[in-house]
Amino acid sequence: MTQIIKTLSILSIMTLISCSDALEEETFSVLGPTNFYNSAEDAEALLNGVYTASQGYRDISRDYLTINEMTTDILIERGGGINANTQPIEDFIWPTTHPYFDFFWGRYYVAIYRANVTIEQVPNIDMDEERRTQIVAEARFLRAFNYFQLYDLFGPVPLIVTSQTAVTDRPFRSTKEEMLTFMENEFNTVADILPATQEQFGRVTNTAALGFLTKMYLNNRDWQLAADTAQELISLGVHDLFTEGNRTDLFALANEGDNEFIFVAPFPDNPATGLGNTYLSHAAPPGYQFEFPPKVNFAAQFKILSSFIDIFSEEDERLDAFLFEYTNGEGNLVVLGEDDTRSFKYQEDPNGIGDISGNDWPYLRYADILLSRAEALNELQGPNQESIDLINDVRLAAGLMAVSVVEFPSSDSLNDFILEERAKEFHTEGLRRQDLIRHDKFISEAISRGKPAQDFNLLFPIPQSEIDKNQNLMQNDGY
């Protein structure tokens, strides 16, 4: 019996060793909330996370152009496995399950979540007060910018302004007014806090806030506010048009950071570490010989419709952004035929490696602000000299002749002219869908291209997977 007692006592000793401390989870390569949110460095790292989610990623051009130009008169895609995703977009038969919708939706809400974390956590960090205020303002801009993008694709969406989210949250969609008021307030507020220029190119400025506010008013046909906000931006005198060479050289790598750019998704000077833009690998035709090999040429082919090229006049410098013919690997000259022209707006990056390049993706340029004010003023007053001057600024930069106000008998005729100028100026930058919608031509032009487009196609559907997960979320009409 004593033996049994001995045994049991040994067992109980063993048991004592095993307090619940033994089951504590020790982290090594990741941080827990207790050892973060403390220093100025933590605050910057948090803000960087908002930038990362809001700005560049490798397929940004592919995704933006698919959504915003393949639905228009500019772009088509042939070949490659991605045709499974691009063809239904071009054909206006996108399903609610299309992966790009879910991709955009998820990406924007990740950025919004991180912005909310930054906005809530950074004020509690003991650090330089001015920088702290600015960090919060940068995060607030980025949050509003992501809502701007969501609103453009999907209409009013759930407005989440706290980082205290839970698995069980089933938010409702906000109203159009709530959405617009929120963005208006946010852009206006941060415009007062943010500086007009930042030491580091890529950071948000107050002109970016005013710029997106302009675009928000414009797209919402708030002409007076659009014109006024554009003027406020112009008056700051921070930005001007790129006129130091051929208009297409604005997109040369050497001119990245030119003050015509108001807000971009910046890519690194040295994309070899893996962060870069894959545009050119989609646009290069088969057997194209790159100047700085080795570069990857995808099976997928982004092609410009010939009817779009036809709107350019011969002396337009911006025609230089297109590839019409090339010498292939076997030394033969290949002339790209009908609907097979390529947009080489983003010039080849010598440091680019494989399929990625350091070319920045422009979200907003000064030329857009000028043409936006021109358009808003025309809507308010009809053809007017200031609108013509603003348009001529852009035309002259592109090596074209100035136009005169007498050429435009009506507000509509000038409006159409502005729309065409915008097409030539902003192709391959993903603005065409927005512009056509604003000019009430998105659906009618699609129908004239033979697509089964209907009014409800002005908005994309809320991703089906999101509807499946949240019964409070109402799908857009028609889907």
Add this chain to the structure above:
Amino acid sequence: MKAHYKFHVLYKAVFLDIKSKLLAVLCCVGCISVTFASPTEIFPKISQEVQQNITGVVKDKAGTPLAGVNVLVKGEMKGTTTDFDGKFSIAFQAGKTLVFYYIGFSTKEVELTENKPLTIVLENDISQLDEIVVIGYGSVKKSDLTGAVTSVSEKDFPKGAQSSLLNVIQGKAAGVQITQQSASPGGGFSVRIRGAGSITAGNEPLYVIDGLPRDPSNAINPGDIESIEILKDASATAIYGSRGANGVVLITTKKGKEGKVKINYSTYYSVQNVAKRLDLLNGTEYANFINDISTDNNQSAIFTQEEISQIGEGTDWWDQVLGTASVINHQVSVSGGSNNTNYYLSLNHFDEEGIILNTGFQRTMARVNINHESKNYKFGINLNTSLVQDQDVPYGDINAAAGVITTALQMDPTLPVFDENGDYSESMIIDLDNPLAQAETISILARTNRTFGNAYFEYSFLDELSAKINLANDRSTGRTDTYISSVTKRGQASNGSAGIASSESWSNLLEFTVNYNDIIAEDHSINAVLGYSYQDFNNRGFGAGSSNFPTDAFLTNNLGAGDQERFTVSSERSKNQLLSYLGRVNYGFKDKYLATFSFRIDGSSRFGIDEKYGYFPSLALAWKLKNESFLANVDFISSLKLRSSYGITGNQEIGNYNSLVLLGTTGDAVFNGQQFESIAPSQLENPDLKWERTGQLNIGLDFGFFNDRINGSIEYYKKKTSDLLLALPIPETSGFGSSLQNIGDVENSGLEFLLETKNFIGDFNWSTSLNLSTLKNEVTNLGELPLILGGSLRFLPESTIIRVGDPINSFYGYNVDGIFQTQDEVNNSAQPDANPGDIRYTDSNGDGIINVDDRVILGDGFPDFFFGITNTFSYKNLSLNLFFQGVLGAERLNYTRIDTENPIELRRNRQSYVLDRWTPENPSTEHPSFLTNDFSRAINSRVVEDGSYFRLREITLSYNFQHLNNKFINDFSIYVTGQNLFTITDYTGFNPDIGGTDYNSYPLSKIYTLGVNINF
């Protein structure tokens, strides 16, 4: 008496029937035997002497006559069996020896001296009936087993080339489904014991090697294994609590036996070739086909007639990368022991070349098992150390990332292997690498050093009571070197890139158990075990990469020579722990009624702060019907036991830190063209995260008839897994796409049937082992979610669905309803934009258009029915073993075929069935015109195929040379084996024996082996 008579008749009838059916088989075996044995041995001359018969009776120790005992004349094919009264009559030949064989009894030999009636008493063969079966934390006699346990011992292992222990149990155990996603040398397996209960958490079983719960993977030599026990029901697995839900595989390695030193050397050499190739277009066919597609699409032809006339066969890219490969295995073991110490030492070297150029797997290892036992204590050590090398080529699927298999299937056959300068040629048109260039210039070499083992000390305080400490450790360090030379397209992009990834893992186990074993008042037997266990698991990794090298000569040996701006570096570390209390009581009453109660309390670091502990009880009851008086006289039943169990087991295979809020690095922000690291929360916290629980009911019947000449078992099980650890898709408005939650239920149920028969006993033996299993898998609850889509591959976002009422990850796509033949058919269809020759899809919701809502379930990867059949024939020293295996009712998504149906580029090569495409002149109803790609409907019933198959997995012919009068060699055997010699299947891919989705999988090979086994 009447009943007895009926059984008697039935018994005779059964055997006569079996005998007559056997005759044909016998003839075949006989023919094979002729080459080895002289004809007289097989067909002995009939004695010319006048025959006199000797008679006798065979009884057991209790005096009960034994029916069906084989009575044979030693050295001859002559024999008889005893009748129902145990009586026999056979020709008397003085000087000859009669041999009495009876299953469950010791064989007895009697030399005939005079013709007097014989009375033979056969002794029960204890070792056969009371085979010991290893269970968790102990072992029991097979007859006392209350749970569902399948035991596969060394004698059942197939003999061909086997790199893994999973090779040797594949098809051998009912309810255990083993598939190999890639047949590459050393390729991994997927093991599903009684289906799959988890969606997000792991479905692989727990492995326990000599008491150490760790997956040995490739680091164990199948030749060192004595037996493998597969624990299936909750009664057997609940003792492993939180890790028991997917079943447990117990591996017991060999021990030395008392006696003189035994030295064994075994070796085999195998040659392997690809078992099946896909029929691709050759150069001329390809050029014509591409031209036809182009011209039919109103585009100009790509190849001129002159070019085509010069192409001929073109390049067969498979010929470039496939070859005949060898496998060599050597094993030396030394074992033996004194009356209180035994030892087993072994060395093994296994070297397999893959059938694809520059792939291979090598293992060099050693094992030491030493045990010592004295009156009061036992101790011992088991140690296994190995070096495993795995050499691979790239295996990717898409475009620039496509590996050797993909490119060999899709590369333009009109492209020569080398260009005019003798360099690897490169396609200017297709975004793919030269397959041969990849195989020859991209090297991926993984080396893993691993040592695991345990040491134990057991002390007996009393006869009934002992305590044991078991300490175990498993540590491995691995390093993978990858070099992509600048010769290939993917290497050009980086101008040569090198990567080194090193990993280190270690696990410590401390276990303390107390064992109590007693028989109280004769009728009550008790065996109890109580214990405590602590195990931790640690991982650490480090990786570095470099590219843009001045030369390819350095490989991975000089990372610093690359471009400093392109250096990459990473490291990580993680740890988790398990702390457990366990116990089990086996109680037996009168050797008729058995009960087993077991429990385990498991604490895991992986769960929420207040949810770390889980409780896993089980109860099993068994009734040995044969030991009841009402069956005592039913002689044809030799054993009969009814078992039933219910218990709860758990699953914690979810990775670490899932319940916590974590902040991690999330990519770089870019300012002024420079990159800046960011940090953000990477998951939502879930303090309520807890165990996934599986409740399992098992009902089993073990039976043995005719002195166990026929024995087996039938099992029914139903497993319900609830509180599923599910990466629950959550509204992305939360900032996260999913969160690990305990949501959902899955059910698996099935029948398992095992039958082992000794059809013939004597000089000629024939035994059969058959196992059959059915399986039904069903998701029964997904919370508020209607469905979860998954299976994204090759730009196609989804190919599988999880929804209530269907099996996990069922294939989800469009049903093909035929080929449009006329414009009229098109006009009257739901696809008005189609052309004649296009695929017609089923408008399954009848809304007049074909869209994503028309997708339906096209099948699932779970088999309805799977089986293995082993037949062993032996005549004296010659034996023939045939092992068939099959699966019915499992579908496979043949993703490889999508690259033929809907290629990424027109200029990719395709399988040659496209030649039979629809054209106005060839109105095919089977294949479309292939003029249009329809990527968005690429997942359809043309690529979800029936994966049923029947395969001769292994056939072995061996000859034993026994009791050699040689000074050194005791006995040796020589054998030839063929593996995968034929497969009957409708599946059009390489191999149906893969789990679920088949995308450019490594092809299966046919393997021919010659082996020798020598005992010194």
